[in-house]
Amino acid sequence: MINYILRRTVLLLFVMFSLTVLAFSLAYLFPGDPLVNLSGYQEITVNQLAFLELKYKIDDGIIRQYLAFLERIFDGDLGISFNSQSAIFEQLSRIFPATMELAIYSLLISTFFGIPLGILAAYYHRKLPDVLIISSTMVGYCLPVFWWALITIMVFSLQLGWFPSSGRIGLVYEVPYETGFLLWDILQADIPYRYEAFINALKHMALPTFVLATYPTTVLIRYTRGSMLNVLETNFIKTAKAKGLSTWQVLFHHGLRNALLPVIRLLGLQFSTLITLAMLTEVIFSWPGIGRWLIDSIYQRDYPAITGGLLAVSTFVILVTITSDVIYKWFNPISRTHVDD
Amino acid sequence: MTLTQRYKTALSSTALVLCCAAVTSCGAPSTSSLYDNSVVYCSEGSPVTFNPQLGSSNTTADAIANTLYNTLVSSNYETGEFLPELATDWTVSADGLSYIFNLRRNVKFHTTDYFTPTRHFNADDVLFSFNRTLDTRNRYHYVGGGNYRKLLNDSVVNIKALSPYQVQFELNHPDSTFMSNLATDFSVILSKQYADQLYEEGAKNRLDKFPVGTGPFKFREYKRDELIRYYRHEDYWGQARPVSQLVFDITKNGSSRIAKLLTHECDISAIPLPQELPLLEKRKDISVVKKTALNVGFWAFNTDKPPFDQILVRKALAHAINLDAIMEAVYYNKATKADSILPPISWGYHRNEQPIQYNPHKAKQLLEQAGYPQGFDMTIWAPQIQRDYNPNAVKTAELMQADLARIGVSAKIVTFEWATFRKRLGNGEHDSVVIGWSADTADPDNFFRSTLSCAAKSSGRNRAFWCNDEFDDLLSSARINTDTHSRKSIYRKAQGIINAEVPLFPIAHTHKFQAHLNNVQGIIISPYGSISLAEVSKSKAVEEGANDD
Numbered sequence: 001m002i003n004y005i006l007r008r009t010v011l012l013l014f015v016m017f018s019l020t021v022l023a024f025s026l027a028y029l030f031p032g033d034p035l036v037n038l039s040g041y042q043e044i045t046v047n048q049l050a051f052l053e054l055k056y057k058i059d060d061g062i063i064r065q066y067l068a069f070l071e072r073i074f075d076g077d078l079g080i081s082f083n084s085q086s087a088i089f090e091q092l093s094r095i096f097p098a099t100m101e102l103a104i105y106s107l108l109i110s111t112f113f114g115i116p117l118g119i120l121a122a123y124y125h126r127k128l129p130d131v132l133i134i135s136s137t138m139v140g141y142c143l144p145v146f147w148w149a150l151i152t153i154m155v156f157s158l159q160l161g162w163f164p165s166s167g168r169i170g171l172v173y174e175v176p177y178e179t180g181f182l183l184w185d186i187l188q189a190d191i192p193y194r195y196e197a198f199i200n201a202l203k204h205m206a207l208p209t210f211v212l213a214t215y216p217t218t219v220l221i222r223y224t225r226g227s228m229l230n231v232l233e234t235n236f237i238k239t240a241k242a243k244g245l246s247t248w249q250v251l252f253h254h255g256l257r258n259a260l261l262p263v264i265r266l267l268g269l270q271f272s273t274l275i276t277l278a279m280l281t282e283v284i285f286s287w288p289g290i291g292r293w294l295i296d297s298i299y300q301r302d303y304p305a306i307t308g309g310l311l312a313v314s315t316f317v318i319l320v321t322i323t324s325d326v327i328y329k330w331f332n333p334i335s336r337t338h339v340d341d
Numbered sequence: 342m343t344l345t346q347r348y349k350t351a352l353s354s355t356a357l358v359l360c361c362a363a364v365t366s367c368g369a370p371s372t373s374s375l376y377d378n379s380v381v382y383c384s385e386g387s388p389v390t391f392n393p394q395l396g397s398s399n400t401t402a403d404a405i406a407n408t409l410y411n412t413l414v415s416s417n418y419e420t421g422e423f424l425p426e427l428a429t430d431w432t433v434s435a436d437g438l439s440y441i442f443n444l445r446r447n448v449k450f451h452t453t454d455y456f457t458p459t460r461h462f463n464a465d466d467v468l469f470s471f472n473r474t475l476d477t478r479n480r481y482h483y484v485g486g487g488n489y490r491k492l493l494n495d496s497v498v499n500i501k502a503l504s505p506y507q508v509q510f511e512l513n514h515p516d517s518t519f520m521s522n523l524a525t526d527f528s529v530i531l532s533k534q535y536a537d538q539l540y541e542e543g544a545k546n547r548l549d550k551f552p553v554g555t556g557p558f559k560f561r562e563y564k565r566d567e568l569i570r571y572y573r574h575e576d577y578w579g580q581a582r583p584v585s586q587l588v589f590d591i592t593k594n595g596s597s598r599i600a601k602l603l604t605h606e607c608d609i610s611a612i613p614l615p616q617e618l619p620l621l622e623k624r625k626d627i628s629v630v631k632k633t634a635l636n637v638g639f640w641a642f643n644t645d646k647p648p649f650d651q652i653l654v655r656k657a658l659a660h661a662i663n664l665d666a667i668m669e670a671v672y673y674n675k676a677t678k679a680d681s682i683l684p685p686i687s688w689g690y691h692r693n694e695q696p697i698q699y700n701p702h703k704a705k706q707l708l709e710q711a712g713y714p715q716g717f718d719m720t721i722w723a724p725q726i727q728r729d730y731n732p733n734a735v736k737t738a739e740l741m742q743a744d745l746a747r748i749g750v751s752a753k754i755v756t757f758e759w760a761t762f763r764k765r766l767g768n769g770e771h772d773s774v775v776i777g778w779s780a781d782t783a784d785p786d787n788f789f790r791s792t793l794s795c796a797a798k799s800s801g802r803n804r805a806f807w808c809n810d811e812f813d814d815l816l817s818s819a820r821i822n823t824d825t826h827s828r829k830s831i832y833r834k835a836q837g838i839i840n841a842e843v844p845l846f847p848i849a850h851t852h853k854f855q856a857h858l859n860n861v862q863g864i865i866i867s868p869y870g871s872i873s874l875a876e877v878s879k880s881k882a883v884e885e886g887a888n889d890d
Contacts, residue, residue, distance in 0.1 A: 165606065196374075
């Protein structure tokens with residue numbers, strides 16, 4: 001296992017290296033002065049120039065500059081944004097929890113519904129419930145997220161008026177910023193209208209979470225069903241049945257544990273897709289997360305913000321993928337020995 | 342944990358989730374205490390500053406001018422008379438060179454997290470506020486760039502305090518626009534005590550970012566492109582008792598603003614899209630307000646840059662544009678086609694007998710005469726956000742792009758976020774720009790001086806960077822003149838010069854539209870200047886049957 005973790009760490013380092021090289025070279029590839037693109041200061045005064053040139057080692061070789069770039073990343077200094085002229089790292093740490101909140105709740109919902117439905121479909125293999133579940137997942141799987149989001153807004157927000165169409169919380173509620181995870185912040189906050197704000201936040205969360213959960217739920221259902229069917233074919237299940245265990249005992253005690261192992265791994269792999277979908281969802285629901293922020297930055301040619309945002313999102317996705325991989329191996333000792341994995 | 346226990350927990354947690362879902366889904370749109378006491382205004386963009394002296398965009402003024410600040414006098418847009426605000430009364434000398442204002446007593450500045458006033462408003466504040474913009478030696482003059490709307494600079498030579506509650510403005514020549522300029526959003530009164538405190542702290546820049554005024558609302562927080570939050574100014578001197586909280590929900594996308602209004606996330610929506618108006622008018626819970634407006638949308642050429650320094654080229658480009666198509670596709674025929682920079686409702690307006698007609702053939706001929714038979718490449722700048730005078734500048738630019746392609750001119754559309762856009766325009770980086778002007782006062786002088794004078798060129802607000810001495814002289818003579826009839830003929834000549842030189846191509850004059858929920862009252866929209874939310878209030882529930890259709 002240690003060997004495996006070491007191998008993964010080396011891979012992580014390598015990927016991170018290429019990622020930072022890419023991010024660094026963006027400053028040169030974007031139009032304009034690399035110093036401006038790196039620092040975010042658009043109108044550099046004479047006094048600032050000397051300081052910035054020293055800080056960014058702009059007169060040294062490219063390797064030195066890259067090392068200085070790495071050093072700044074570790075210091076949490078990603079420069080300042082062209083538009084707001086405030087520190088990018090600070091902005092990122094404020095908006096990243098919003099995206100995380102959306103992604104985590106969606107993932108929870110899809111696990112909550114996806115796995116049981118998948119088991120149900122496997123249990124009723126080729127019977128009516130299975131056909132119903134599988135055909136509806138097919139539909140859910142094919143829905144383009146932006147279209148689906150607009151449809152839900154039209155129906156639930158504009159027609160029925162049940163849910164708000166945008167944002168994270170009604171703006172009249174002033175929730176002090178603590179962790180950035182809104183629901184938690186509201187519960188922690190010492191404000192007179194806490195309950196009201198909490199309900200309001202839940203309402204705002206409903207549609208985006210539902211839309212974002214659609215895709216992972218369908219994937220989970222299909223995957224759980226497939227994996228379950230495979231496991232049910234194996235000899236140890238047949239033995240368990242032969243020993244006279246009830247169907248549910250067989251399913252939960254012997255089937256599920258083995259069937260869910262590949263699903264854990266799938267969750268990790270699906271995470272990058274989930275983040276991509278979250279970005280689209282954010283734009284449509286004006287969710288103040290990293291997706292909307294990044295797309296705004298691209299629109300406004302805010303180069304330091306684009307670089308910082310890319311770096312943050314991709315680092316996060318890579319970390320999640322590798323962590324879920326390690327967890328999978330942890331629970332599944334057999335696969336560790338396969339070198340090609 | 343046994344199996345049955347596990348099922349029990351699973352069951353109860355399912356029940357909990359279902360309960361939550363039930364709670365959240367029913368009862369929306371809910372009316373609750375905080376909502377009843379708050380008004381949410383969906384605005385079309387972020388303010389550029391929190392000091393009206395520095396900004397001339399309506400988006401900025403709508404958000405900050407009438408909410409946070411007061412002026413000495415205000416004007417009634419229906420009767421044109423001037424009303425007391427921070428000045429209770431005033432006298433004008435017989436020669437028109439001296440104005441004495443008596444100031445209101447017991448007016449309190451905002452108490453905020455960052456400032457606690459220890460004295461009331463007095464003449465020192467008036468002197469500081471005006472001297473900041475007029476006197477280059479004032480220690481705040483260059484803070485924030487020193488780029489002010491110079492409405493009073495030509496005439497006011499000195500301001501002095503006769504007593505703590507009496508100030509005198511001395512003019513070097515009679516100025517027919519003085520009082521109306523004093524009533525604009527830019528002539529606000531700041532706190533000298535706050536400015537002094539910041540100076541001591543070495544944080545002068547904060548004056549325009551963390552505002553302190555005497556207006557009905559005080560600043561609470563601002564998140565760029567997200568929201569502005571104001572609280573009620575509890576010690577406000579005026580009659581207005583507005584809601585306890587005013588929030589600006591910054592929503593650049595027009596359809597999103599409408600959606601938010603329909604779902605009651607906003608109480609008021611700025612600049613509804615013309616194509617959405619029929620839908621809004623059908624709703625029982627929403628009112629649409631239409632006001633004639635003093636504004637003009639135009640296409641300005643950067644006359645500092647070749648080939649736009651040639652009149653022939655500018656004329657050629659203007660002739661290439663199919664204005665009727667723009668009126669149809671962008672304004673949905675809800676605006677008036679412009680033939681002059683002045684709208685027909687202005688008293689200075691004079692009908693242009695020979696407006697530039699759509700004629701691609703003539704346009705090509707003119708280009709050949711100018712020495713560009715093959716055409717050229719150019720940029721059309723267009724802001725992303727909606728303006729009163731143009732609901733969709735990018736679409737306008739796209740239509741122009743197609744029209745220009747027909748005469749061999751290849752145009753590229755350039756757009757930036759609003760604050761950046763304005764900054765770069767001020768630097769003169771554009772070839773041409775689709776923009777416009779909303780008047781601050783009812784006086785025609787405001788249109789001409791702000792958009793095409795040499796002074797506006799040096800401040801970067803003259804988007805055509807056009808400076809014509811004869812034109813400027815006409816403006817000055819009209820300003821000294823107090824006789825409306827002779828002023829009218831002077832403005833007629835000025836318009837003649839613009840028609841001949843074509844520094845810009847006027848597109849349309851629009852109405853001001855605004856939509857709000859029926860339970861919101863007290864919004865004041867005037868044909869010029871910014872919206873006033875000073876007296877906004879909200880009654881309890883929105884009319885029943887709101888979501889029936």
